[in-house]
Amino acid sequence: INAEYMGTPSECLFFFEMTLKALVSIKRVIDYTVKVRVRPDKLGVIKDNVKHSCNPFDEIAVEQAVRMKEKKLVGEIVAVSIGGPKSVEVLRGSALALGVDRAIHVKLPTDNDDVESLAVAKILHKIAEKEKPDVILTGKQAIDDDSCAVPQMLAGLLGWSQATFISELEVSGKTAKICRETDAGMQRLEVSLPSVISCDLRLNEPRYAKLPEIMKAKKKPLQEITADSLGVSTQPKIQILEVADPPTRAAGRKVKTVEELITKLKTEAKVI
Amino acid sequence: MKVARSLLGKALVVVEHNNAKVSPATLAAVTAASKLGEVTALVAGKGSKSVVDEISKIQGIAKVLAVDSAEYEHGLPENFAPLVKKVQDENKFTHIVAAHTTFGKGVLPRAAALLDTQSVSDVIGVKDENTFLRSTYAGNALASVKSSQALNILSVRPTSFDKAAQGGSASVAQVAATGESGLTKWLADEVDTSGKPDLTSARVVVSGGRGLKAPENFKLLYSLADKIGNCAVGATRAVVDAGFVSNDLQVGQTGKIVAPELYIAVGLSGAIQHLAGMKDSKVIACINTDPEAPIFSISDYGLEGDLFDAVPKLIAGL
Numbered sequence: 001i002n003a004e005y006m007g008t009p010s011e012c013l014f015f016f017e018m019t020l021k022a023l024v025s026i027k028r029v030i031d032y033t034v035k036v037r038v039r040p041d042k043l044g045v046i047k048d049n050v051k052h053s054c055n056p057f058d059e060i061a062v063e064q065a066v067r068m069k070e071k072k073l074v075g076e077i078v079a080v081s082i083g084g085p086k087s088v089e090v091l092r093g094s095a096l097a098l099g100v101d102r103a104i105h106v107k108l109p110t111d112n113d114d115v116e117s118l119a120v121a122k123i124l125h126k127i128a129e130k131e132k133p134d135v136i137l138t139g140k141q142a143i144d145d146d147s148c149a150v151p152q153m154l155a156g157l158l159g160w161s162q163a164t165f166i167s168e169l170e171v172s173g174k175t176a177k178i179c180r181e182t183d184a185g186m187q188r189l190e191v192s193l194p195s196v197i198s199c200d201l202r203l204n205e206p207r208y209a210k211l212p213e214i215m216k217a218k219k220k221p222l223q224e225i226t227a228d229s230l231g232v233s234t235q236p237k238i239q240i241l242e243v244a245d246p247p248t249r250a251a252g253r254k255v256k257t258v259e260e261l262i263t264k265l266k267t268e269a270k271v272i
Numbered sequence: 273m274k275v276a277r278s279l280l281g282k283a284l285v286v287v288e289h290n291n292a293k294v295s296p297a298t299l300a301a302v303t304a305a306s307k308l309g310e311v312t313a314l315v316a317g318k319g320s321k322s323v324v325d326e327i328s329k330i331q332g333i334a335k336v337l338a339v340d341s342a343e344y345e346h347g348l349p350e351n352f353a354p355l356v357k358k359v360q361d362e363n364k365f366t367h368i369v370a371a372h373t374t375f376g377k378g379v380l381p382r383a384a385a386l387l388d389t390q391s392v393s394d395v396i397g398v399k400d401e402n403t404f405l406r407s408t409y410a411g412n413a414l415a416s417v418k419s420s421q422a423l424n425i426l427s428v429r430p431t432s433f434d435k436a437a438q439g440g441s442a443s444v445a446q447v448a449a450t451g452e453s454g455l456t457k458w459l460a461d462e463v464d465t466s467g468k469p470d471l472t473s474a475r476v477v478v479s480g481g482r483g484l485k486a487p488e489n490f491k492l493l494y495s496l497a498d499k500i501g502n503c504a505v506g507a508t509r510a511v512v513d514a515g516f517v518s519n520d521l522q523v524g525q526t527g528k529i530v531a532p533e534l535y536i537a538v539g540l541s542g543a544i545q546h547l548a549g550m551k552d553s554k555v556i557a558c559i560n561t562d563p564e565a566p567i568f569s570i571s572d573y574g575l576e577g578d579l580f581d582a583v584p585k586l587i588a589g590l
Contacts, residue, residue, distance in 0.1 A: 032545065036409040045413050117381070118390045141526060146408050147393045149381035156353055156385035161455035164378055181519045182374040183528070188459040201526065202513060237390040241416045252572040258585040261557060261575050269555045269572065271534040272500065272590065
């Protein structure tokens, strides 16, 4: 709680009643710069000693919640992450250190454990029932699994509106006006609150954590729970049979001139 | 194409359309669905009779379920998902399929949650009724997965399946509307109506990256596209972020996935996330001043050169 604008107890209550509560869901994933390699046993990808970070789209979600708090639209931000022990790093470094008030770690046994999107949505559903947020913000997809399903599933379970792939967000009272990126261009919607919001690239540019905030983050509340304690099973419904490298393309060649390129495209590749 | 009688499945394809025409991506979903069993198409829209007519004439479609009501006009998932659930509860399909597009991504997972089903996204191959191939890690790890669920909900990558052809004759039945959810109000669609070839189905794609340096230089690529014909223009995330072009041109892991006959990469280095969106193109050519740019390693033909010199020469020489 920022004491500067809190004022008297009744002003406090007024503040919390007038502001929204945001729940932000973030995921620890292999960093986007890493060249991912399939494991020799072909049951997954190599994760040991590989750089991990907060899913980039989730960083955008955190940034959006923090900006809304700075504008006094949001009063409290709670971050949640479902993952192994090291997920604490993204909760502290990419959420608490940026202005999120407290965090919930739904701890999986190891950092190699995965949970399917429906189970993730069910976990977040249970947390939302308890926390009663007005907005749930998360990235549009996780760059590891690329499922692009959790926000939509969560909205379905909650019976809430969904605002997916958003690039603009304007909250006012009981609704939010959004602009979202679609295959054909842009779409504008007005969604009722509470809402599940998934963030796309151009919504904002996330800030970097500053040292004082990183230090403060160590003292902010971080609660550890399990999926079991929420009554949600993480038993997969889909079995991974094999994970394979994509087909490799045969090595190409350099051409020296535009003329040579045109000739090759016409006579060799026969695509022009 | 005959539906194999040995397939016991019943697949529902949720048709994507603009109330006038069936979206080409849906035709790829029909092909995928045909590998699973008898195919029924669900068309929900407003004033969408021409869509019903069109889909009923597509090969592989046995039946069409249609509903025409205001709440379905703009493809809002809040209105579509309950409809899909109701149709599923009444018909007990074994599979529900749609294309992995903005529409499919919005509707299918929400319907899956209502049906307590773990959906499978971005399917690039169907091995059998329970076994699918899907893309993860920006296409760098392809996962073969097996489901034990009685119902499977799949969003399929349009470039991975041929578009179903015309030549069918399906029966059409009306279904009841499920009503307006009242959760979300459509305000506007801001789309490109210039009639340029669609990025995901054009035979050739020319894409530009940071090497273009300024928005007006994209004119060069549009001229090249015009010269080639049936050629769409794409872009990297960097230039979309910089405002050179609109977001619907973005090719990449979280933009569009394209697989044209020919992809010409101009002034773009080939970041992992961009490659994810185009590495399945049949032939790849690139023009870049940096010989070390990753794009060269996946190009069939690489021209180390200045695009401002090479592209005009290409336009003149074709």
